[in-house]
Amino acid sequence: MINRKKWAVLFLLPGILLFAFVFLGSLVVLFTTSFTDWAIGRKITFVGLKNYIDLFTGDKTFIESVKNTAIWIGLQSTFHVFTGTVVALILAKNKWYSSPVRAIFFIPNVISSAALGMLFLCIMNPQYGLVNTLVTKISGNTFSQNWFMDPKTAFLSVTMTWLPYAGLVTILVMAEMSSISEDIYEAAKIDGASLFQTDIYVVLPLMKNIIGTSVVLAATSMLQKLDIIMMTTQGGPGSKTMNMPMYIYKTVFTNNNYGLANAQGVLLIILGVLALRIIRGLFKMDKKED
Amino acid sequence: MKKSLSKVIALVLALTMCASLVACGKQADSGKGEAVVTDTKTPAGDAKGGEPTEITYATFMVGSHASATAEAEVIDAFNKKYEGVYKVVVEELPSDDAFVDKMKILASSKTLPDVLIGKNGIRELAIENGQAVDIKPYLDADPEWKKFVGDDAIRYNSTEDGKLYSIANQRQLIGYFYNKEMFEAAGVTPAKTWDEWMENNEKLKNAGFTPLALMTGENAWTTNLWLAAMIGTDGQAGNDFMNSRYPVNYSTDSVIKGLTMLQKCLKDYTTPDAVGAIYANAANNFEQGNTAMIANGPWMCPDFTDETKSAPGFGDKVGVALYPENGLISQFEVGYILCTEGKSEAETAGAVEFLKFKTGEYAQSVFLEKAGVLPLTENIELSGDYRAANPLLAELIELSGDAAYTFENIDNTAYSAVVDETAVRYPELAYDECTPAEFADYISRAAELSK
Structure with missing residues (x-):
């Protein structure tokens, strides 16, 4: 037994060392410097909890960035995963449209975020964008809406650049569905279950783990979302589309305040860990199958 | 026997994986290190059988930028004039925003290029991180260059303690x-x-x-x-x-x-x-x-x-x-900063030469003619023909x-x-x-x- 443990430690060691070198060291630096006043050219000084207090008491933009990040995590974990799962259930029926639709639905996932941002800037351009042109053609009246810059539509417009494109979730769920034995479908059929009932009462419960994994992936993607926001709104108008990564970026490169940015980084990690705990709890992902 | 053999094979595979990772890292490192040594330690024109000293320069005046043609012409002229001695390695950034963001990232790791425009707070970051050098001594040592930069532009960018960390690129x-x-x-x-x-x-x-x-x-x-x-x-x-x-x-x-x-x-x-x-x-x-x-x-x-x-x-x-x-x-514009603190003498000398060239008579004339950029002093005259054409x-x-x-x-x-x-x-x-x-x-x- 002891011998087996030794082997386990030996094999885990390279991974642990790499993790410690790349991530753990950075995390320690991040955490310690979050209690300092640190900017290029200034001596690092310990300021205790000042950065954290400033963020929560005097920084409305930070509060809004936390709120927006939390909303986007919520939307991505629910609507996005729901969309991907529904599409997977439809495509799994192997109809004539399954293959082309699956390929088309996955396209946004293979385009780089920067290119996607540019694409949406064109599609939603207030002067010549496709969306306004379509509305103008359909309604017959000149329609001009500045989707990304009007404070009333900015949040929704940015959200729509990623929320519906759940190709990755679809692929993951379909891969898991392919492992379900035909016997189970046949048994459901013999019991008189319709296709819809089979999906709801047989397939979906079996998909619990992969849906849980998809929710984790979807939620964590929102903790890293920066590129599309940077390409489209830069967090504006005001701070309507500001999220935590974007605000960290601005705090570093516009305000040259590394201490404050690292405090935000610590809070972002805490938010991520909390979100993961909740998701794993909801899907009982830590519980061993009997 | 079979069990222990499989363990040995597994161990060898694991070690091979680790070794390859380390080797990859080393290869990348050595590649980088070699470049840095060549860049910083080589005296002008005498390393590797006379390879020129490379001067790093970043610019946003590329693509459809109004000054792109003039910028390219000036850089080409410098490379031609100093062929075999200095070579400007240009990093092109396609917008002002991209330029400023990238330079601020480089400032945070003290890796700004030798010469660059210090707009939007870049100059201040370069001063704070210790990379920017005082250009005044170089300017004082070259009256001809100083004449074309002019007292007004020098005064404009001088600090309270009399230092000059940037030279305007235009009036x-x-x-x-x-x-x-x-x-x-x-x-x-x-x-x-x-x-x-x-x-x-x-x-x-x-x-x-x-x-x-x-x-x-x-x-x-x-x-x-x-x-x-x-x-x-x-x-x-x-x-x-x-x-x-x-x-x-x-x-x-x-x-x-x-x-x-x-x-x-x-x-x-x-x-x-x-x-x-x-x-x-x-x-x-x-x-x-x-x-x-x-x-x-x-x-x-x-x-x-x-x-x-x-x-x-x-x-x-x-x-x-x-x-x-x-x-x-x-x-006046904030203009060019010189970030050669801690760099080799050869690279510093090359960067100073490039800065002189970039803010001297020839470059100002090219920018005036090709990009409508006003020169720093009246030493570069706007001829009657030029006025008629513009x-x-x-x-x-x-x-x-x-x-x-x-x-x-x-x-x-x-x-x-x-x-x-x-x-x-x-x-x-x-x-x-x-x-x-x-x-x-x-x-x-x-x-x-x-x-």
């Missing part, structure tokens, strides 16, 4: 351009007061024209030029404000008055895409005859006769004017003599965080989500945080 006179045909059709002439200017906007709108080419994306350049003019011509207090460095209180009468006018302009007198648009959109709107006015400097003039950018014959329709109340933005620039220089108020623009006087804040707050101002007074508070706060 700027910024008024605004207008479409003479549209003005004539609407029955207006360049306004003498701001009230008249607002009336002109209304008349142009009623005549079926969009008065202003504004943009609030990037650094809100054209919009902030109008704001600077509104503040800078608002009596002595406003003028003092626009001539002061890094103000922290924007909640002044002049600023709020200017923002109130701009709010109306963003709502009623500009194109639908202005809010959130980048400079190229605003320039295109003016050059394609979609708007009647754009605030900008004379470097835009070559675009008016460039048929890939403007409609044929557009150059003849453009006039230039001072801002209402005879205001004019008159300033009537707008000549007219602006002539008009500058009538300026009652001269001041700087917001990009030069404000912290870069303030400029960024204006860009994200203008949409709120345009859509009535914040008042001019609240806008002023927001930018004051941004300034306060940057102190």
Whole structure:
């Protein structure tokens, strides 16, 4: 037994060392410097909890960035995963449209975020964008809406650049569905279950783990979302589309305040860990199958 | 036996994996290290059988930038002149924003290139991180170079303790351009007061024209030029404000008055895409005859006769004017910084040579001719032929003599965080989500945080 443990430690060691070198060291630096006043050219000084207090008491933009990040995590974990799962259930029926639709639905996932941002800037351009042109053609009246810059539509417009494109979730769920034995479908059929009932009462419960994994992936993607926001709104108008990564970026490169940015980084990690705990709890992902 | 053999094989595989990772890392490192050694330690022209010393340089004057042609010509000329001795390795960044962001990232790791433009707070970061060097001793040692940089430009960028961390790349006179045909059709002439200017906007709108080419994306350049003019011509207090460095209180009468006018302009007198648009959109709107006015400097003039950018014959329709109340933005740019602290003598010598070349007589002449950029001193004369070929620039220089108020623009006087804040707050101002007074508070706060 002891011998087996030794082997386990030996094999885990390279991974642990790499993790410690790349991530753990950075995390320690991040955490310690979050209690300092640190900017290029200034001596690092310990300021205790000042950065954290400033963020929560005097920084409305930070509060809004936390709120927006939390909303986007919520939307991505629910609507996005729901969309991907529904599409997977439809495509799994192997109809004539399954293959082309699956390929088309996955396209946004293979385009780089920067290119996607540019694409949406064109599609939603207030002067010549496709969306306004379509509305103008359909309604017959000149329609001009500045989707990304009007404070009333900015949040929704940015959200729509990623929320519906759940190709990755679809692929993951379909891969898991392919492992379900035909016997189970046949048994459901013999019991008189319709296709819809089979999906709801047989397939979906079996998909619990992969849906849980998809929710984790979807939620964590929102903790890293920066590129599309940077390409489209830069967090504006005001701070309507500001999220935590974007605000960290601005705090570093516009305000040259590394201490404050690292405090935000610590809070972002805490938010991520909390979100993961909740998701794993909801899907009982830590519980061993009997 | 079989079990232990499989364990040994597994162990060997694991070790091979680790070794390959380490080897990959080493390979990359050694590659990098070698380049650095070549870059920094090699005396000019005598390493590896006379390979030239490389000088790193970053620029945003590429692609469709108004100064791209002049920039390429100057760099090529330097490489040709110093062939085999120095070679400029150029990092091209396709927009001002991309340039500023990238340079700030490099500043944080003390890896700024040898020579670069220190705009939007880059110079200050380079001074703070210790990379920027005082250029004054080099300038004092070369009277010919100093003559073409000029005392005014030197004074402009000198610090209180007499150091000079940047050399301006141009003298700027910024008024605004207008479409003479549209003005004539609407029955207006360049306004003498701001009230008249607002009336002109209304008349142009009623005549079926969009008065202003504004943009609030990037650094809100054209919009902030109008704001600077509104503040800078608002009596002595406003003028003092626009001539002061890094103000922290924007909640002044002049600023709020200017923002109130701009709010109306963003709502009623500009194109639908202005809010959130980048400079190229605003320039295109003016050059394609979609708007009647754009605030900008004379470097835009070559675009008016460039048929890939403007409609044929557009150059003849453009006039230039001072801002209402005879205001004019008159300033030097932050210009080039020299980041050679800690670098080899050869690289430093090369970078200084390149800086001299870039700010010397030849480069200033090329930029004047190809990009309409005003030289730093009158030592580079604008010939009669040049004036005849560039009537707008000549007219602006002539008009500058009538300026009652001269001041700087917001990009030069404000912290870069303030400029960024204006860009994200203008949409709120345009859509009535914040008042001019609240806008002023927001930018004051941004300034306060940057102190």
